[in-house]
Amino acid sequence: MEEILEVLEQNSRYTDNEIAVMVGKSVEEVRDAIRDYEEKNIIAGYTTLINWENTGTETVTALIQVKITPQRGQGFDKVAERIYKFREVKACYLMSSGGFDLTVIVEGKTMKEVAMFVSEKLSVQEYVQGTATHFVLKKYKDHGRIFKDKTVKEREAIFV
Template identity: 85%
Template sequence: MDEILEILEENSRYSDEQIAVMAGKTVEEVREAIRDYEEKSIIAGYTTLINWENTGKETVTALIQVKITPQRGEGFDKVAERIYKFDQVKACYLMSSGGFDLTVIVEGKTMKEVAMFVSEKLAVQDNVIGTATHFVLKKYKDHGTIFKEKKTSNREVIFI
């Protein structure tokens, strides 16, 4: 049934009927598998990947490296939970690097808004001992999708 998950990961808009054909299963098998995956939180949610640069909406994305002191008996989990509950936080990952512990992906309207979030809400958290903020200048690929700019020709058309 992992094939169903791979199909959904590629495009969650496929219908149950399309997935059944692609996976060589019946529609009812697909529906049952998806229901089971959702109940077990294997399928954690459905999202749409939007290239905001093409909409004219101004957004800023930052990758923040966070160094923390783990809590006794809780490890990194409680600190991470306090951080990922902020609306600005789009993703939060525990890292294996010795230089920092969490990678936090944050979105805001402006660089100043993100900087204020880091200085007023993130860096002041108990157990946070340091942060390093990196602003995303351009997205080339995200979640397996390549963002290509539509090429326009600057050449003049001449009719003879």
Template identity: 60%
Template sequence: MRKKILTAIDRNSKLTTEELALMLGTTKEEVASLIDEMEKEGIICGYPTLINWDNIENEKVTALIEVKVTPQRGEGFDKVAERIYKFEEVESVYLMSGGYDLTVMIEGKSMKEIAHFVSSKLAPMDRIESTVTHFVLKKYKEHGIPLVDKKKDERMLITP
């Protein structure tokens, strides 16, 4: 049941406990208590909204930064990652296999703002060997949902 709830709200966190209960064939009390448990256990970490910022005036710039790190003895990459993810402008941080160590996704108001963050905060940080910054030009799809071309129901109204 937990997994069923998660699959349902993964795509639509607006579903109410009552609707979930009807869909999954259980009671709203059970849904509410399971969601509560999963929040406490850190399985459900938040309910953000998927926004296509390109469609409103105030523009945002997103960048992906490849970061090479010298790992610390006893701490590995965790300490450095923590120092990075605590910055508010950092959207996500992943530890990677392959040619570099951390992927840092960052959002800013302008390229200038991001450039400033990289040169004054990120690059000079202890243990960071190098950074490569890529700016996102266009977002096509996020969280499994295409951001372009809103789909219309093109089926005929009534068919046998």
């Protein structure tokens, strides 16, 4: 029933009836599967992807690479937990190779706000050895969605 997850990942607003038709299952089978996925934390939540550039609201997104010292018996998990609990942190990933251990996605209202988060909250954490901050200048695609303006092509005027 992974096809139910694939449908929901594309658009979580589909109704149980619509999903049932799309995957060829009964509505009850779909409801039971979704309930089971939620209980097992396979479906961890439902979110809306917003293209903030089109709202006029100023937001800044930064990708921050963090070098940390793993803790004995807990590895990177305890340090990562302290970091991902900050409200500014939108995502936190353990990386497999390279000069950094964690990649942290942070959002703020201004570059200065993000910079202050890094200098006052993130880089001062015990076990954090260093950071590298990269600011997102423009989003072209996020979570599988292309952020292209839908422009209406104007027809050429014909004069007779």
